Every structure is written in C-alpha cells, then in structure tokens.
Amino acid sequence: MTAIDFAAFIDQLAAVSGETILPFFRTSLGIDDKGPAGHFDPVTAADRAAEQAMRTLIRRTFPEHGIIGEEFGQERAEAEYVWVLDPIDGTKSFIAGMPVWGTLIALTRLGEPVFGLMNQPFTRELFSGDGLAAEYRGPAGKRKLRTRPCAGLSDAILFTTSPLLMDENDRATFRKVEERVKLSRYGGDCYAYCMLAAGHIDLVIETGLKPYDILPLIPILNGAGAIVTSWDGGPAGLGGAVVAASDPRVHAAALELLR
Template sequence: MIWAATGSRPNPRNLFMMNHADFLNFALDAAWQAGRVTLGHFQTGVSVRRKADNTPLTIADQQAEQKLRQLIEQYWPDHNIVGEEYGNTQNNSPYTWVCDPIDGTKSFMCGVPLYANLVALLYENEPIVGVINLPALNEMVYAVKGGGCFWNGRPAHVSATKNLADAVVLRSELENQERYGRQEAWQKLVDASYVQRTWGDAYGYSLVATGRADVMLDPIMALWDIAPLQVIMEEAGGVLTDWLGEATIHHKECIATNGHLHSEVLSLVK
C-alpha cells in the first residue's frame, strides 16, 4: 500500500492542514486499489456490454469506480467527485476528484495490458494532482503541481527530441481522426514525423511524459480521460494543450508533446 510509506491515513476533519503531497499519496493509494480490482477481472473472459454510446462496459469498470468513490467519500467526504460510470457528486467544494476506473476498456476487454486507472484532483477546476496507474504493466506515472513528475518512484522527464522528422507520434482510436474532421491534420503529422503508432489512451500520454514517445494527440476526450494529464505533462517538462494551443483540460481534445515540438505540431494541425 502506498500509505505505508508516509504513515497513517489523513483525518478528513483536518482538511485545511493537508498539502498537495498528502493528496498525491491518497491518489496513488486509491489508483493502486482500483488497479487491483481490475486485475481480478483481467484476462478472465469478463463479459462486456455496450453503453448507449456503443462504448464497452465491464463489471471491472463499475467495481473499480465504486472502490474509488468509497475511498474518496471515506477520507475526503466534503469533496466533489466526477466519474465516468456514476456521474457527479457535488458538495460545493473547491476540490473535485475526477476518476476514470478503466481508461482503455477496449484494450482491457481484449486482454491487452495497455489500460489505466486514472485519478486526478482539481482545485477550482484546475488540476493539481494526476495519476496514471497501469496495473497490468506494474507502472505508475504521477505528478503533483510544483512537485515534479515520477515514474515508479523515479523522476520522469519528456524526451529531448527537437525535430519532428525524428519524432514518435501516437494516437488512440483509428477512426476518430476522420470522425472529428482531423484526418488531414493527422496525415500531415504522419508525413512530417518518423514513427507513428496507436499506443493510445492514457498509455500514450505516459510514454510522452517518460520520454519514450514525443507527441500524443486525441481529437475527442472526456474530462475523466484528460484530467490527470496536464499536471503530469507539465511537471515532466512537456506541454499539453487543446488543438488551438490553449493549456486546458476542459476543451474535450488535447495534444501533448515534449515541448520542443509543440509549436511545429500546432502549426500542422490548426
């Protein structure tokens, strides 16, 4: 358990005493516990049903979010919660926990280990903590605002690639570029870059934050998909913006780069 490294769990009555590091430790533990829930169903032939938007849903998604909500409500009962499967819990707090119990359910249901549990904390709608837990890979990439980015406990940093012609560029869904009018922009990136792969969803952003890829982009994102990513990318030395260059998690799209390549990427996709 992550908490074992820092002592006892916080007393929710002393919220005003908590600093960002305490929030991060809680987020790490919560994401780890959600990951253990998902691993109990991973590669077991778990049944899948389709939601109204045709995206897949498994009992692992539901149980993992239930675990996250249980922990948040136990230790931060005054905070708001936003989750993919169970909606919003509003407590009129400046703090909001945002949870994606399984980011990459399509990978999960296929038995592919490139899925994640995502936990973020927003303060007045701006991210201050972000965690990407990749339980089937035994990897965590995480950051706290002003405290740096880490990959399994060691400092993480974006790549030093300065030329798009040398860059590794990633995306998620194959059809989304065309569906959301971004196919021409994607083709420009393909033509200008060295390697292109669909190591997508949160896994792709973890690769950029740890210097294993240089650019990751999505033309459509929900808040729970993107909430942890900005603070992670910025603390790793990179940049995350929407497709017009605004640094935000609230525009339902994003581009993450190592920073050196951001202006060139934006010039191709705008």
C-alpha cells in the first residue's frame, strides 16, 4: 500500500478532529499546565478529546497500525505503519483565541513520513503532502503548493514561534540569522511552515521540537520544494533544532550561521 491509499482516511481523521476541537475554540475552557516549573506548556480538553477521537478511528480502521500522539503516548510504535498525531499544534495561540494553530497528522512507514496533513478547521484550510507534491484546500479552492525562490538572507522573511522558547545559546545563534534577513516575525507554530510551503515566507527556525511537531510537516514542505533539516544539516524528523527554507541558497546561508 502507498500513502495515496490512506489519503481519504486522513481526511476523515482531519474531519473528526476538527469537529471535536471547534466547539472549544474561543470559549471559556479549563487549561492545565503540563510544563515544568517556570515553563508554561498548556493542554486543554480540546487537545485530549481530539486525540482520543483520532485514536479511536485509527484503532477501528487499522488495528495493526501504531500510534504516537502528544497527549497519550505510544501504541505499537514498532509497527510498519505508525500514525503521528498532534491534536492542536499551537495550543498557546488556541487558548488566546488566535487562529494560527492546527491539527497535525502524519503517516510513517518504517519510521519515515510518507504523508502529512495540517488541518485548520476554523479557517477551513488543509495543507497536505506526500514528499513529492503538496496541496492546499480551502475557501479559495484547491491548488498545488510551491515555495518561492529567494536569493539570500537579505531577501528572506523569517518566522519563529518565539525566541523565548530557545535557551540562551540557541537564542544568540538565532539572532545571527535574524540580523541578516529582510523581515523577522514571531508566532505561527505549524501555520508558519505551511505559509513557507505556500510561497509566502522563506525561512522558519525553531528549537525544542518533538517528532509530532515536525514529522507531519516534512512531506508537505518537501512536496512543495522546501528543504527542512536540523541545525547541523541532518534529518529533521526527530525534532530538536529545525530549519526549513524555501530555497537552497537561503538554507545554506542559514545553516552556515546556525552550525
């Protein structure tokens, strides 16, 4: 079976998660802090309910598949096919009523992501990819995703969720790149990567990512023509410090400063 065999099912996962999450958005909801002291890491009933809904659908449809999720851990992580779920990437934006969050879903085969999707049910936008091509579906219709050319850092628009999420050393390294770009903006979480795939920005630099934060985005980014690696140029799928770029020239210039 190939990733395309699962495309309709991934749309079902997106639909059930969106239907679960939307009644919570922009309401008064309880917030738990699962972070260590001094590091606010919120989780809500919407996060947990959406992941449970997706897990239930996966177990019923593909009982032999594995699941890795942000809220409820691993099941059969050694299986050939494993689903990687982040029910709300951007929970801090979610609890603030800002629409720059999304549900991330990846399908991996033998540890490699073969299909990824980001669903933003509030704006009714879906970004998907299989590493070879990527697609947008939303109120404006359907279109292929493609990154834009960018000659160098001085022409680049850079996004990160927040430098405050970085440790002191990584923040100082990030600043070396930030000082060179045309425009630097903060916020976005998964939405920033999708804007890079859509050709609106040129560079996203993050640290402290978990696999479920980035694995679903890799097939979208690669399918749109982007380059995504760790700061040392290695694979990005394990998370940690990640850089995604629209153009090889921008990626090379950023990597030179980040290494």
